[in-house]
Amino acid sequence: MSAASFIRQAACAAAGLALLLAAWWLGAALVAGNPRTAAFADFAPGPALAALAGMLRRGELWGMAVPSLRRVGGGLAIAVALGVPLGILLGRSPAASAVTHLPFQLLRMISPLSWMPVAVLAFPTWDGAIVFLIAAAAVWPVTFATAAGLRKVDPHWFKVARNLGAGARHLLTTVVLPAVAADILTGIRLALGVAWVVLVPAEFLGVTSGLGYAINDARDTLQYDRLAATVLAIGAIGFALDGLCVALIRRTAWLRTT
Amino acid sequence: MDDCCGPGTGPFGPRPTRRHVLDWMAAGGLAALLAGGPARAQAPDDEVVRIGYLPITDATALLVAHALGFFEDEGLKVEPPTLIRGWAPMVEGFAAGKFNLVHLLKPIPVWMRYNNNVPVKILAWGHTNGSALVVAGQGGVTSFADLGGKQIAVPFWYSMHNIVLQLALRSAGLKPVIKPQGDALAPDEVNLQILQPPEMPPALAAGKIDGYIVAEPFNALGELKAGGRILRFTGDIWKNHPCCVVATQEENTTRRPEWTQKVVNAVVRAEIHASRNKKDVAKLLSADGRNYLPMPAAVIERAIGHYDDPAYAASGANRNRAAWGNGRIDFQPWPYPSATKLIVEAMGKTVVGGDRTFLDRLDPDAVARDLVAYDFVRRALDRFPEWKADPSVNPGDPFDRQEVLSP
Numbered sequence: 001m002s003a004a005s006f007i008r009q010a011a012c013a014a015a016g017l018a019l020l021l022a023a024w025w026l027g028a029a030l031v032a033g034n035p036r037t038a039a040f041a042d043f044a045p046g047p048a049l050a051a052l053a054g055m056l057r058r059g060e061l062w063g064m065a066v067p068s069l070r071r072v073g074g075g076l077a078i079a080v081a082l083g084v085p086l087g088i089l090l091g092r093s094p095a096a097s098a099v100t101h102l103p104f105q106l107l108r109m110i111s112p113l114s115w116m117p118v119a120v121l122a123f124p125t126w127d128g129a130i131v132f133l134i135a136a137a138a139v140w141p142v143t144f145a146t147a148a149g150l151r152k153v154d155p156h157w158f159k160v161a162r163n164l165g166a167g168a169r170h171l172l173t174t175v176v177l178p179a180v181a182a183d184i185l186t187g188i189r190l191a192l193g194v195a196w197v198v199l200v201p202a203e204f205l206g207v208t209s210g211l212g213y214a215i216n217d218a219r220d221t222l223q224y225d226r227l228a229a230t231v232l233a234i235g236a237i238g239f240a241l242d243g244l245c246v247a248l249i250r251r252t253a254w255l256r257t258t
Numbered sequence: 259m260d261d262c263c264g265p266g267t268g269p270f271g272p273r274p275t276r277r278h279v280l281d282w283m284a285a286g287g288l289a290a291l292l293a294g295g296p297a298r299a300q301a302p303d304d305e306v307v308r309i310g311y312l313p314i315t316d317a318t319a320l321l322v323a324h325a326l327g328f329f330e331d332e333g334l335k336v337e338p339p340t341l342i343r344g345w346a347p348m349v350e351g352f353a354a355g356k357f358n359l360v361h362l363l364k365p366i367p368v369w370m371r372y373n374n375n376v377p378v379k380i381l382a383w384g385h386t387n388g389s390a391l392v393v394a395g396q397g398g399v400t401s402f403a404d405l406g407g408k409q410i411a412v413p414f415w416y417s418m419h420n421i422v423l424q425l426a427l428r429s430a431g432l433k434p435v436i437k438p439q440g441d442a443l444a445p446d447e448v449n450l451q452i453l454q455p456p457e458m459p460p461a462l463a464a465g466k467i468d469g470y471i472v473a474e475p476f477n478a479l480g481e482l483k484a485g486g487r488i489l490r491f492t493g494d495i496w497k498n499h500p501c502c503v504v505a506t507q508e509e510n511t512t513r514r515p516e517w518t519q520k521v522v523n524a525v526v527r528a529e530i531h532a533s534r535n536k537k538d539v540a541k542l543l544s545a546d547g548r549n550y551l552p553m554p555a556a557v558i559e560r561a562i563g564h565y566d567d568p569a570y571a572a573s574g575a576n577r578n579r580a581a582w583g584n585g586r587i588d589f590q591p592w593p594y595p596s597a598t599k600l601i602v603e604a605m606g607k608t609v610v611g612g613d614r615t616f617l618d619r620l621d622p623d624a625v626a627r628d629l630v631a632y633d634f635v636r637r638a639l640d641r642f643p644e645w646k647a648d649p650s651v652n653p654g655d656p657f658d659r660q661e662v663l664s665p
Contacts, residue, residue: 036396037463039483120350126340205347206310206340206356216343217552219456220313221545222483 021045040224048228055226061233067209069237071127071202072195075134079191083139084184087146088176097147104143112137112198116205126206133202138191142184149183150176181252189245196238211237305517309339310348310357313551314455315474315561315587316502317361319384321543321550323528331527332520339550344454345414352378358510359521361502364601365416371629373616377508380593380630381522382638384502385529386650387493388587389419390477390575391426392486393469394462399489400573402430402665407443408468411453411461415610418501419471420450421601422492424608429665434609450609459484473501474561474587475553482557488575491565497582497662498590498650500597511631519634522591526638526645529589533648536563536585562587578664588650591635592657595626600661602626 028044031037042048055061090097112133119129119136153175161175203212211234218227307329311317321339323329329336340357342348345366352360353376361384362370370376391410393399399408405427412420424434427448435447443449453461458470463484470480471492480486492499504525510518532539540562541547544555551558565586570576599622606617636657639645646653 036394036465036485037460039485040460040463116347117350120347120356121354126356204343206342206351208341220343221553221557222456222459222479 040222042223042225043228047225048232051223051225052229052232055229055233064209064211064214064230065233065237067207068199068203068211071130071210072134072192072199074131075195075198076138076188076191078131078135079138079142079195080184080188082135083142083187083191084146086139087143087184087187088150088172088180090143090147091150091180092176104140108140108144113201116202120205129205130199130202130207134195134198137194137198141190141194142187145183145187145190146180149180149186152183153179178252178254182249182254185245185249185252189242189249192241192245193238196234200234305335305514307334307336307359307521308357309336310342310351310360311339311550312342312345312348312361313553314476315388315543315551315558316363316384317550318532318539318543318562318587319382319504319525319528319589319591320359320361321548322532322539323524325542325548325550326528326531328524328527329521332524334517334520334524341550349376352505352507355507358506360505362505363414363417363419364500364503364598365418365421365605366414367503367505367629368602368605368620368625369416369616372620372625373613378505379508379511380503380505381511381518382504382525382529382591382635383500383593384504384525384589384591385532386498386500386588386590386648387491387584388501389422389471389473389492391423391469391471391489391492392458392462392477392480392484393489394465395485395487397468399468402426402432402490405430405448405469406432406445407447409439409449409451409466411451411458411467411470411472413455413458413472414452415612416605418499418601419473419492420610421604421608422495422499423450423471425604425663426490426495426665428607436609436611452611459486462486475551475557478557478561478564479553482560487573488570490574491570491576491586493584493586493588494576494578494582495663495665497578497664498584498588498659500593500601503593504591511634515634518631519637522634523638523641526591526635526642529591529648530642530644533589533645536587582662583649585649588648590645590648590651592639592645592651593630593632593635594657594659594661595630596659596661598626598630599623 025045028041032041032044052061055064090100115133115136116129119132123129123132157175157179158171161171166174199210200212200215203210204216207213211230214230215227218224218230309320309324311320317339324336324339340351342351345363348360348362349366349370351357362378364380367378367380370378399405410423412423414420427434431446433444433447434450435443436451437443437447437449439449439451441449451467453467453470455472455476458467458472458476459480461467462470462480469489470476477486477488481488492501506518506521537559540558541555543550544558545552546555563586565576565579571579602620602622602625606620639656645651646656652659
């Protein structure tokens with residue numbers, strides 16, 4: 001990347017952040033300006049950043065982030081373990097795709113939170129219920145991205161591979177997986193976003209740790225500076241994980257779009 | 259005392275069969291998907307006390323019993339109480355056997371046992387009084403009669419708050435309704451909606467609702483942060499009304515009576531302690547103490563103890579304080595059957611969302627006999643007579659009372 005384009009990118013990012021900050025500040029100023037709601041204006045940038053600094057200094061944030069990351073990671077791992085094979089099946093078998101189309105579309109549209117009662121009843125631990133809710137949300141992007149990626153693969157590749165004597169295992173490891181790796185990662189990238197969305201309401205359930213739990217605590221005590229600080233932390237962690245996905249996608253992509 | 263009904267029967271004859279616990283939980287299609295499964299409310303298999311609680315002062319008895327080691331004193335093993343943030347997951351966790359000791363708003367077990375066939379038993383009252391109706395500080399609402407055409411939030415349809423609110427509204431000549439937001443209201447109509455307690459103070463401050471009725475400490479928070487004003491304490495409308503009760507699976511009362519007796523002993527001791535040491539208990543439960551409740555001590559102290567205030571007297575928020583002698587919240591465990599009957603009667607007149615046909619078939623006397631396990635708490639109270647010192651007990655005739663309403 002040339003220096004000029006790097007500077008331009010950095011300037012664009014800074015401008016975007018500045019816009020967001022301005023909107024945040026303006027929203028808080030509106031709430032603060034109304035005497036009735038002034039007591040709830042703690043979510044303004046100033047108090048929120050101060051609360052965030054305090055949470056960082058006391059090491060609180062780390063303690064909140066680790067359990068949530070573990071739950072998101074567990075949910076994503078289950079989603080990948082189920083979604084990738086399922087996606088490969090759907091991508092390779094038109095019959096499987098036709099049979100599952102209707103039920104999967106139906107299930108996909110269900111907000112994972114409506115699974116809450118089932119999750120509570122079916123899993124012995126609260127953590128298990130939360131991981132299930134995250135997995136239930138994350139499995140669909142992974143499945144559909146994998147299937148869509150596989151459908152794009154030139155059918156001749158499979159013919160060539162078979163003619164060269166590839167068995168099912170070889171076909172999977174040398175053709176299918178490299179071909180769809182970038183698509184799987186794109187699916188994971190989408191799933192990651194959904195997983196964070198589900199995390200906060202899922203941590204309503206009987207656990208006493210995590211970022212979602214901290215948000216619920218801040219709501220229960222009307223400490224909106226802590227609420228906003230936790231939101232910032234979730235945003236920053238999500239951004240970092242998303243960046244990781246993007247880097248991995250770049251590495252595995254075989255269709256260069258430059 | 260609760261063996262009036264044989265297996266499979268209830269106060270209105272044979273119970274409806276195979277109604278699933280979930281069909282009232284989620285209004286969505288998921289419930290329909292699962293309806294028809296067997297009703298579950300299995301108790302956990304071991305004898306460890308597993309407590310589920312919401313971050314409100316209604317949980318005080320269970321939390322104090324845990325904090326002060328009263329369960330261990332009885333020789334029980336106990337897990338740290340599990341914080342849950344809504345009545346729905348609480349009931350789901352109870353039905354799934356994740357908890358064997360919970361606090362529930364008194365109408366919830368009525369609904370669970372008679373609408374959904376969940377075998378739940380009330381062991382004791384968790385506290386008396388302890389809620390209030392909060393309105394905007396600047397608004398012109400000074401009495402229930404001023405609430406015509408207004409929007410009021412309640413935490414749950416099957417709550418004491420909804421029942422007491424509607425009782426007072428009806429007596430002020432107003433009609434509680436459930437209409438979509440934005441629909442025109444007649445001058446004598448009051449529109450009710452469900453709102454999560456943490457959303458109530460900001461909704462009031464923003465003018466989205468005109469008032470809310472809920473458990474503490476959200477009234478104290480509304481006063482401190484949302485410019486809210488207590489219009490009336492519920493314990494000033496219905497003298498020493500029950501609010502949250504302590505409940506367990508029925509199986510525990512039949513198959514593990516010794517266990518249940520020990521649990522009730524611990525709860526009774528906790529309530530006696532809470533009744534005598536409100537300020538210490540507030541600190542203990544708060545974020546500045548053992549952090550059972552996320553709020554700071556100042557908020558919990560106000561929620562539990564702040565009742566003798568000239569402003570309340572002047573506005574009439576606790577106009578019966580001198581005559582009734584109660585506090586903002588009081589702690590006494592005896593589940594007066596007269597109050598249970600009154601609740602069932604009042605539930606029959608209370609507007610709620612969803613299917614409420616089961617209420618028409620309920621006989622208040624039969625519910626008072628069938629829903630509550632009296633023997634355990636009676637034995638515990640005989641063992642710990644100090645409970646009679648609570649202001650919400652009449653020591654002369656502690657096990658009987660007339661319900662007093664002053665709406």
